[in-house]
């Protein structure tokens with residue numbers, strides 16, 4: 001009798017262990033904060049995390065940046081629907097950056113600060129949809145089956161971190177307004193966050209949207225400064241110093257299409273700017289920014305070089321507005337340490353992204 005009870009208890013423990021882990025590995029709890037787009041790059045970054053067996057994607061929070069938050073929210077919902085990940089909550093977040101009237105004054109601002117090597121300025125140059133439902137209907141010609149949770153993204157971040165103390169990795173792949181407001185509204189969450197992995201900044205090279213600044217941090221420099229100056233346990237930064245070294249070529253695009261097979265997002269990938277460009281011109285090249293964040297969360301051993309510095313963001317409106325700053329020594333008061341990733345094993349990165357195992361759709 002005693003033996004039977006022990007065997008039963010052992011089975012229960014084994015079952016609990018196997019459902020909470022992948023091949024004996026505990027799942028990484030991730031909250032994705034994104035200025036969502038279809039496919040490359042935010043959409044693929046999201047679906048890669050959703051399909052990773054060693055990741056539990058706790059939710060997706062959206063905000064304006066690449067696109068207006070209404071469009072980004074619609075795209076997040078649609079891609080999760082297409083992938084069968086309808087249990088992953090989406091919370092809609094900030095519409096505007098913290099500095100007032102940024103969108104209204106952007107044409108003047110551009111004349112004042114000049115352009116970097118990328119043309120794209122996202123929602124700064126796009127007409128705002130009336131609602132996420134209108135954006136969904138306009139893009140997909142039908143009504144959604146999912147809807148965002150009934151909570152603002154800022155509150156969703158706060159609640160999720162408090163419910164999983166010390167366990168949540170925040171993948172911050174857009175501007176940092178949601179995160180900045182979350183830490184201002186609830187400073188108690190700062191030490192409860194396991195780490196923040198950012199796509200943002202250009203520290204040792206030129207920016208993309210202006211000669212000084214990278215898009216995500218330029219979009220909302222005030223918010224970015226609040227976020228990176230928060231005393232998080234760990235900050236990992238994938239700026240342009242890394243992202244512009246990893247070149248996305250037609251050979252990778254072909255391998256990727258092969259890997260995703262008939263995954264329902266295939267048509268979005270082919271219709272995306274990157275997809276269309278590769279299909280027209282085999283010499284086209286692109287970057288893959290946010291996808292690198294997901295990849296290093298899934299497999300941190302991809303990182304081959306990084307530097308530890310104190311970091312900051314310039315929030316003084318001027319030519320270097322939004323610039324990422326790194327201080328190896330004697331940092332300004334209030335700045336915090338971060339690890340800036342400067343190289344990854346690119347071959348292993350493409351192998352990971354083009355592994356069909358991640359592209360089966362809904363986890364079994």
Ligand code: RIB
Pocket residue numbers: 041042066173174199208214215216289290
């Ligand atoms: O500067 C690159 C960043 O801006 C990425 O997050 C990408 O999504 C973008 O448009």
Ligand code: CA
Pocket residue numbers: 034035036042066173174290
């Ligand atoms: Ca992004």
